[in-house]
Amino acid sequence: MPDNMSISVNGQSQVPPGFRFHPTEEELLQYYLRKKVSYEKIDLDVIRDVDLNKLEPWDIQEKCKIGTTPQNDWYFFSHKDKKYPTGTRTNRATAAGFWKATGRDKVIYSNGKRIGMRKTLVFYKGRAPHGQKSDWIMHEYRLDDNTTTSDANLVSNVIGDGGQEEGWVVCRIFKKKNHLKTLDSPLGSGEGRRNHHLFDNCDEGALEQILQQMGRGGCKEENYEANYNNNNYGRFTRPYETSLNNNGGYNNNERFMKLPSLESPKSTSMENNENNNEGYHAIIQVDVANDHHHQHHNNMVNNPLEASSSSMVIASCGDGGLANWVALDRLVASQLNGQTETSRQLACFNDPTMGYCTNDHDLQLPTLRSSSSTSSLSTHVRATTSTTTYISPSHEYASEIDLWNFARSTSSLLSSSEPLCHVSNTSA
Amino acid sequence: MGDNNNINNNVNLPPGFRFYPTDEELVVHFLHRKASLLPCHPDVIPDLDLYPFDPWQLQGRALEEGNQWYYYSRRTQNRITNNGYWMPMGMEEQVVTSSSNKRVGVKKYYVFLIGDAPNGSKTNWIMQEYRLSDSASSSSRSSSKRKSHPKSEHSRWVICRVYERDEDDGEDGDGIELSCLDEVFLSLDDLDEVSLPN
Numbered sequence: 001m002p003d004n005m006s007i008s009v010n011g012q013s014q015v016p017p018g019f020r021f022h023p024t025e026e027e028l029l030q031y032y033l034r035k036k037v038s039y040e041k042i043d044l045d046v047i048r049d050v051d052l053n054k055l056e057p058w059d060i061q062e063k064c065k066i067g068t069t070p071q072n073d074w075y076f077f078s079h080k081d082k083k084y085p086t087g088t089r090t091n092r093a094t095a096a097g098f099w100k101a102t103g104r105d106k107v108i109y110s111n112g113k114r115i116g117m118r119k120t121l122v123f124y125k126g127r128a129p130h131g132q133k134s135d136w137i138m139h140e141y142r143l144d145d146n147t148t149t150s151d152a153n154l155v156s157n158v159i160g161d162g163g164q165e166e167g168w169v170v171c172r173i174f175k176k177k178n179h180l181k182t183l184d185s186p187l188g189s190g191e192g193r194r195n196h197h198l199f200d201n202c203d204e205g206a207l208e209q210i211l212q213q214m215g216r217g218g219c220k221e222e223n224y225e226a227n228y229n230n231n232n233y234g235r236f237t238r239p240y241e242t243s244l245n246n247n248g249g250y251n252n253n254e255r256f257m258k259l260p261s262l263e264s265p266k267s268t269s270m271e272n273n274e275n276n277n278e279g280y281h282a283i284i285q286v287d288v289a290n291d292h293h294h295q296h297h298n299n300m301v302n303n304p305l306e307a308s309s310s311s312m313v314i315a316s317c318g319d320g321g322l323a324n325w326v327a328l329d330r331l332v333a334s335q336l337n338g339q340t341e342t343s344r345q346l347a348c349f350n351d352p353t354m355g356y357c358t359n360d361h362d363l364q365l366p367t368l369r370s371s372s373s374t375s376s377l378s379t380h381v382r383a384t385t386s387t388t389t390y391i392s393p394s395h396e397y398a399s400e401i402d403l404w405n406f407a408r409s410t411s412s413l414l415s416s417s418e419p420l421c422h423v424s425n426t427s428a
Numbered sequence: 429m430g431d432n433n434n435i436n437n438n439v440n441l442p443p444g445f446r447f448y449p450t451d452e453e454l455v456v457h458f459l460h461r462k463a464s465l466l467p468c469h470p471d472v473i474p475d476l477d478l479y480p481f482d483p484w485q486l487q488g489r490a491l492e493e494g495n496q497w498y499y500y501s502r503r504t505q506n507r508i509t510n511n512g513y514w515m516p517m518g519m520e521e522q523v524v525t526s527s528s529n530k531r532v533g534v535k536k537y538y539v540f541l542i543g544d545a546p547n548g549s550k551t552n553w554i555m556q557e558y559r560l561s562d563s564a565s566s567s568s569r570s571s572s573k574r575k576s577h578p579k580s581e582h583s584r585w586v587i588c589r590v591y592e593r594d595e596d597d598g599e600d601g602d603g604i605e606l607s608c609l610d611e612v613f614l615s616l617d618d619l620d621e622v623s624l625p626n
Contacts, residue, residue, distance in 0.1 A: 015445065016470045017457035023444025031443045044442050070450065070526070103613030120610055122617070133618070137606060176606055 015067035021046060021075065025108050028075075028141050029116045033170040036077055037143065047170065050076035056096045057123050057136040057173055073174035078140070081166050097125040099138055108141065116143045135176040142169045447472065447493040451523045454498075454558050454587050455533035462500060463560060463585045473587065475500040480509040483540050483553040483590050496591045503559060503584045507538065513545050514538035514555055523558065531561045552594055558587040 015021070023032070035042050048064055055063065064074040080090050092099035099121040106118045121138040124131030449458070461468050462475075473491050476499040481489060483497075490497035507514035516538055523533035538555040541548025560583055606614070 015441075018447050018449035018453045018472070019441060019445050020448040021444050022446045022448055027443045042442075046442060046444070069453075100617075102617050103610055120606075120613070122614060133614075137610075 015069055017069075020069060020071070021066050023075070025118065025141065026110045026115070028170050028172070029108055029143055030110055033077075033116075033141060033143055033168065036168050036170070047075045047077055050078055050171075052078045052092055052099070052171075053094055056094050057134070057138075060173055073172050075170065075172050078169050078171050079167070080142075080169055092121065097123055097131060097134070098128065099123055100131070114144060116141055137174055137176050139172045140169050141171070142167070447491065447498070449498075450526075451521075451535055451558070452525055452532070454589070455523045455560065456525065459500075459533065459558055459560060459585060459587045462587075463583065473498050473500055478502050478504055482509045482511050483551075483555070483592070485510070486590055490588075490590070496589055498587065498589050501557075501586050501588050503586055508545070509540075512540055512542040512548050512551070515541055515545070515548070517554075522561070533558050533560050552592050554591055554593050556589045558589070559583065560585075 032042065032047055034040075036047075046066060050060055050063065060076060061071075061074050064076050065071065100123075101119055101121050103120050106120075107114055108116045108118055119140040119142070121140060123134045123136035123138070125134055126132050458468060458473055474489065476486075476489060478501060479489075486492075486497040486499065490499035492498075516536065519537040521535045522531050523535055524531050536557045536559070538557060540551045540553035540555065542551055543549055562583070
């Protein structure tokens with residue numbers, strides 16, 4: 001039956017049951033934003049205009065409702081024209097906080113052709129020096145200049161990311177998911193399944209930027225106090241927590257790293273102790289294989305702070321003769337109370353002698369595998385861990401995973417600022 | 429079966445709208461109405477009855493959206509297909525209404541095995557079978573005044589959602605969630621906001 005189903009955001013008629021507005025990035029750019037910038041009429045008022053300076057994320061959520069169906073993300077057009085008087089940066093401050101860009105813009109392709117860019121922003125509550133990071137994320141999509149002006153000469157300009165400060169953009173906001181939560185749902189339903197693309201979008205060159213950021217070590221304005229406490233220990237608990245919650249699951253747990261059991265402190269912990277350096281060594285090893293950065297490699301090894309944060313815990317675990325991860329967990333929790341190790345670990349990131357990333361922006365690291373190969377990745381990791389060579393320098397996959405595992409656990413902690421003792425309880 | 433399975437021909441929606449029903453919607457809007465012989469609106473899910481289709485034969489027969497296939501079927505004891513069978517995974521979830529937390533249905537998981545039971549070999553194909561919970565069906569029967577339908581008639585409908593797990597379904601994953609990379613960036617933002625004495 002050809003239903004004449006129209007949608008009115010004003011609430012007169014609704015989206016038919018079961019349907020959600022889930023546009024692809026291509027649809028957002030090629031259909032919606034392109035119509036918007038060329039003043040074409042868009043049939044249904046699905047995407048509204050929002051003044052980003054006037055609405056808080058939770059207000060946008062209210063304003064951009066589509067029908068009455070539950071939504072996980074909200075879409076709107078925004079016109080970027082507000083600038084700070086002193087500079088060219090877009091002013092994305094609201095009454096309650098501000099949007100701050102993070103990471104690197106992602107290129108959006110359509111049929112292999114570049115059509116636009118996506119910027120990721122995070123909402124911080126408060127004012128810049130003391131902003132507190134929230135779970136609200138915004139993806140801001142803009143069209144490439146050359147596709148709107150059809151001036152082929154602009155291509156080089158576009159790549160340089162300049163001249164993007166004005167005009168219409170289409171945005172999506174959503175609340176960052178706590179990955180633990182999605183894992184708790186026993187099986188991947190259709191909805192949940194999409195949340196597990198932990199290894200997606202790992203485009204090449206991205207590692208380079210991560211390393212740049214890690215080596216940057218500059219101090220910024222926001223959020224000193226909160227993160228100082230949260231960043232450092234909790235991430236170690238994450239892999240453990242994850243594998244625990246996945247026991248008995250069948251599906252998504254294969255994407256996550258399983259930690260080696262520590263039944264035999266002598267063999268396992270001692271070995272990890274010896275391999276202490278290799279957390280970074282392994283990563284650099286890949287680098288060496290690809291290019292000739294022996295110089296940086298040596299820097300790393302000679303640095304007294306060379307031990308990666310992740311292996312430090314394992315080392316201390318060996319010292320204490322701890323036999324299992326619960327005990328490790330307690331150890332970490334006790335250290336958290338002390339807060340003694342914080343600066344030591346953070347120094348890994350800020351130490352100016354670790355210039356291997358700032359010195360060389362062309363650092364070539366292998367492209368990360370996309371989701372299609374994650375299962376094989378995890379297989380490798382499990383194989384590696386079960387033979388107690390926790391980090392194998394010759395094993396490319398293992399070193400990659402090590403980085404990712406470390407990084408992801410860092411990030412996931414931030415979303416859940418629960419104290420560590422909570423984890424201990426879970427495991428008991 | 430001869431239904432047009434292309435949603436866009438069936439429902440006049442602008443680009444970007446997709447069939448991503450919640451469990452509740454599947455049960456309340458689709459299964460319940462079907463079982464009560466009420467018109468489904470929109471009528472997008474085809475009825476495949478008990479045809480013994482293998483999961484890979486659903487293409488073009490069931491409603492496809494984002495690498496998932498939806499269709500109506502019937503309750504049955506054996507779920508044998510042309511080349512295999514669906515085996516229960518021993519998992520059931522209650523489907524409850526978001527408003528009143530009332531149990532309206534049950535979602536049961538099956539895995540597809542190729543070959544003859546019980547010696548088939550497992551595949552990555554998963555089926556979620558939605559059925560009305562018994563209390564829901566009996567209460568609805570009394571409220572819908574369709575007493576002419578015996579209970580067996582009413583509750584024999586199911587909705588199946590079939591998908592291949594661990595598939596590279598990145599096509600609907602674009603940008604909806606934060607990638608791991610974004611998460612890394614986010615955390616790194618924090619790291620270098622902490623300044624330490626050098």
